[in-house]
Amino acid sequence: MEATLNQVQGQTEQTKSGGVKTLKEIFIARAKAANQASYEDTKGVKKAIDQANLLSVEFDELKSTVLDRSDRALWQLLERVYTYAGEIEDSPLKREIRKALADEVAQRDLKTIGASASVAEVVVRYIFPKVSRQTKSNYTIAMEKARAKGIAPTNFTLFIEQYGGVSKVVEHVFDDEEEEQRTASEVAKAKSEEAMKRRSLISRLFTVMARGVGRPFHFDGEVTQWVSTPEASGTADMAKVSTNPKEKPGKFVFFVSVYDPGSQQYRIVQGNQFDEAYENQLLLSIAGRLDVSVTELESTVIGMEKSIGFGPANAPPSQQPPTESGTAI
Numbered sequence: 001m002e003a004t005l006n007q008v009q010g011q012t013e014q015t016k017s018g019g020v021k022t023l024k025e026i027f028i029a030r031a032k033a034a035n036q037a038s039y040e041d042t043k044g045v046k047k048a049i050d051q052a053n054l055l056s057v058e059f060d061e062l063k064s065t066v067l068d069r070s071d072r073a074l075w076q077l078l079e080r081v082y083t084y085a086g087e088i089e090d091s092p093l094k095r096e097i098r099k100a101l102a103d104e105v106a107q108r109d110l111k112t113i114g115a116s117a118s119v120a121e122v123v124v125r126y127i128f129p130k131v132s133r134q135t136k137s138n139y140t141i142a143m144e145k146a147r148a149k150g151i152a153p154t155n156f157t158l159f160i161e162q163y164g165g166v167s168k169v170v171e172h173v174f175d176d177e178e179e180e181q182r183t184a185s186e187v188a189k190a191k192s193e194e195a196m197k198r199r200s201l202i203s204r205l206f207t208v209m210a211r212g213v214g215r216p217f218h219f220d221g222e223v224t225q226w227v228s229t230p231e232a233s234g235t236a237d238m239a240k241v242s243t244n245p246k247e248k249p250g251k252f253v254f255f256v257s258v259y260d261p262g263s264q265q266y267r268i269v270q271g272n273q274f275d276e277a278y279e280n281q282l283l284l285s286i287a288g289r290l291d292v293s294v295t296e297l298e299s300t301v302i303g304m305e306k307s308i309g310f311g312p313a314n315a316p317p318s319q320q321p322p323t324e325s326g327t328a329i
Helices: 002-010 023-043 045-089 094-109 119-127 134-150 153-162 166-171 175-212 235-241 276-289 294-308
Strands: 012-014 021-022 223-226 253-260 265-274
Touching: 002 023, 021 023, 045 094, 045 119, 045 153, 119 134, 134 153, 134 166, 153 166, 175 294, 253 276, 265 276
Parallel strands: 223 265
Antiparallel strands: 012 021, 253 265
C-alpha cells in the first residue's frame, strides 16, 4: 500500500475551498475516518464511554446521598468521643479513669499504652479497636488539635468539616503549631551548638592537660588504627579522603587498661586511635557526663591554657575560637 501511495503522491485533487491536496493525503484522511467509524461500531467505544459517563453520574449521586452523609455520621460520632475525652480531661478522677481504660486496652489487645499517651489516644484506642493504627492516630491527632485550639465539643463536627475531613485536619499546620515547631527547632539548634562547644572544650582540656599535668608512660604494645583509608584513584579522590571525618585519624589515642589489685597499678592492654567522626562522638559523650556548665568548663580550660601559655586562649584575637558556639574538632 505504501508503494501505491508514493506513486500517486504527485497527483492532486481540487477541494471545495479551492485548495489542492495530494491523493495520498485524501486517501489517508478517508482511511482514518473509516477506521474510526468501524472501531466505534465493532468495539462499542461510544457505548463504553456512555457507560463510563453513567457510572460517573451514579457516583456523584452516591457521594451526595450516601458517602457524604457517611462522613458526616463519622464526624458526629467522633464529636461524641471528643466530648467524652474532654470530660475525662476535666474530671477529678482523670488519672483513675485513664488508667482503667489503658488497663482494659492492654488486656484486650495485649499491647500496653505508654504513660505519656494523651487521654484522647487512650480513649480512641479503647473505642476503635478494629480500625488501622494509622486511623487511630488520625482520630487522636484531630482531637488533640481541636482541644489545643479550644474547639467546643458541640463544634467539633463543624471544625472537621471546615478543613475537609479528619486527614486534612491532621495535615494542616495551624499557627500555634507552626510557632511550636519554630521554637522546637530553635531549642534543638541551641542544644546542638552547646554540645559542639562542650566537645570542643573537652578536646582543648585534654590537650592542655597533656602539656601541663600529663605524665609520659612507656607502652610496648601496638596502637590499633580504627580508621578507614580507601585507596584514592586520583587527585579528586585524595581531596575527598582528606576531608572526610570518617577517613581521618582523630587527635587522641584511647587506651584500655585493667586494674591489677596485686600491684595496685593499671595494666595497659591496648591503644586505640579512632577516626575523627567516632572520636567526636566519644568526646560528646564525655562532655555530656560532666556536671558543669559550659561557662564553668570554658573558664577552667582558658585558665589552664593561659597558665602554661599554650592553646587557643593564647592565640591572637583573630585566631581565637568563637565564644558563642563550638567548632568541629
